[in-house]
Amino acid sequence: MADSFHFSVNIISRGKGKSAVASAAYISGEKIKNEWDGVTHDYTRKEKILVKNIILPDHIPKEFNDRSTLWNKVEMAEKNSNAQLARQFIIGLPKELSLSENKNLVERYIKENLTSQGMIVDYAIHDESQDKNGNIHCHIMTIMRPINEKGEFLAKSKKEYILDEKGEKY
Structure with missing residues (x-):
């Protein structure tokens, strides 16, 4: 088993010139038009997308x-030019595992940590290995706002800090 893995999390934000639609088109290798700004993002030529899926809470x-x-509903729900649109995780996966085992590992993580908290998750597994260097990784995108059973976006949650015994943030 490999001795180290990559795991990063960032926010997709209009304030940084990013788009949730563009990111989703990239990770899925699809062509999607952003209804908020009218730009079409075409990544249909992107190769080595092994798995792509959306997992919804019940x-x-x-x-x-x-x-x-x-x-597009995420983009349209946000009105500000500096809106935070989505969270994105990029996770290095063990090259020693089969695709099926990696997919199961990713989906278990998603269900236990993200959809169980009410988040919609869009993910894709990419294998951009060159000369079998084992660059298999997963892109995970989650929504920022909760959604009710009618499909309506609710207010973003307030931050709740975890404090140590002295009342200070971790």
């Missing part, structure tokens, strides 16, 4: 299983 309407619908 209460979310099935229309959010469509990538274009999901991320």
